[in-house]
Amino acid sequence: MTAAAPALRSIGAWGRMVKFSHSVFALPFALSGTALAAARHGISLRQVVWVVVAMVAARNAAMGWNRLADHAIDARNPRTAGRELPAGVLSRPAVLAFTLGLAALFVVASFQLGRLCGLLSPVALAVVFGYSYTKRFTWASHLVLGLSLSMAPMGGWLAVAGRFDLVPWCLAAAVFFWVAGFDTIYACQDEAFDRSAGLFSIPARFGAATALVLARVFHLLVLLAMAAVGAAAHLHPVYWAGIALIAAVLLWEHRLVRADDLSKVGVAFLNANGLVSMLYLGVVLTALAFGRMAS
Numbered sequence: 001m002t003a004a005a006p007a008l009r010s011i012g013a014w015g016r017m018v019k020f021s022h023s024v025f026a027l028p029f030a031l032s033g034t035a036l037a038a039a040r041h042g043i044s045l046r047q048v049v050w051v052v053v054a055m056v057a058a059r060n061a062a063m064g065w066n067r068l069a070d071h072a073i074d075a076r077n078p079r080t081a082g083r084e085l086p087a088g089v090l091s092r093p094a095v096l097a098f099t100l101g102l103a104a105l106f107v108v109a110s111f112q113l114g115r116l117c118g119l120l121s122p123v124a125l126a127v128v129f130g131y132s133y134t135k136r137f138t139w140a141s142h143l144v145l146g147l148s149l150s151m152a153p154m155g156g157w158l159a160v161a162g163r164f165d166l167v168p169w170c171l172a173a174a175v176f177f178w179v180a181g182f183d184t185i186y187a188c189q190d191e192a193f194d195r196s197a198g199l200f201s202i203p204a205r206f207g208a209a210t211a212l213v214l215a216r217v218f219h220l221l222v223l224l225a226m227a228a229v230g231a232a233a234h235l236h237p238v239y240w241a242g243i244a245l246i247a248a249v250l251l252w253e254h255r256l257v258r259a260d261d262l263s264k265v266g267v268a269f270l271n272a273n274g275l276v277s278m279l280y281l282g283v284v285l286t287a288l289a290f291g292r293m294a295s
Helices: 005-017 020-041 045-069 070-075 092-113 115-134 141-161 166-195 201-207 208-233 238-256 266-292
Strands: none
Touching: 005 266, 020 045, 020 141, 020 166, 020 201, 020 208, 020 266, 045 070, 045 092, 045 115, 045 141, 070 166, 070 266, 092 115, 115 208, 141 166, 166 208, 166 238, 166 266, 208 238, 238 266
């Protein structure tokens, strides 16, 4: 046990650096897109495996790049100064090698899923890597993060279907607004720091109170986009009950956070949104299963 302790600590440091637990945000939506495509086109275990590999690789490469890009900023922010790079737990060369290795794995996995996925993989990497710099010049950085994660369900669909369709566009829109909403809430923690550091965010530009209103608008649009998925995919009525449950979770998230009390942002960010993504995947799989039983 003693000999294994350094290795376990190292694995833990890498996991914390990329916030591996936050994979629960994008991966279920990627699998939702995959499942919706599979209902029409069929699927193999090989495709499922490569979708998971591609998603995990892309997501963690993006986080590694973000940590490198924000190294100096994180060191100045009291909330983030303890992260692995500013704290010296991990080195920049090691994180860069880790990030580039995962980016290469993502490209390989994408080509395994089809020529279109492979050709689009550098575009996806450009978007997710580029997001890390947007807070330096635009308060719409939350929307760019939404765009980055919205590619997850689209990628899951393309991996199976090999072409675009209305259903994945609707699901991508849902993820886009969902991420923009919860990232706006999360950014309220750094409103004062962002202003002092000359960084851009919706809270820094408009204030926390207005930011929270905009987050509510974004999340209302999420529900409309999810409804569009159900209509476009002709999903079983159980889907609509699931969307009502997700609406309740989003309402709970917004009740947790007020402009004058941000103490529960962490619960709203991780717990509520992790629940939304997992619930949505469960709702899609259940609706597809009921649909097959009814046909």
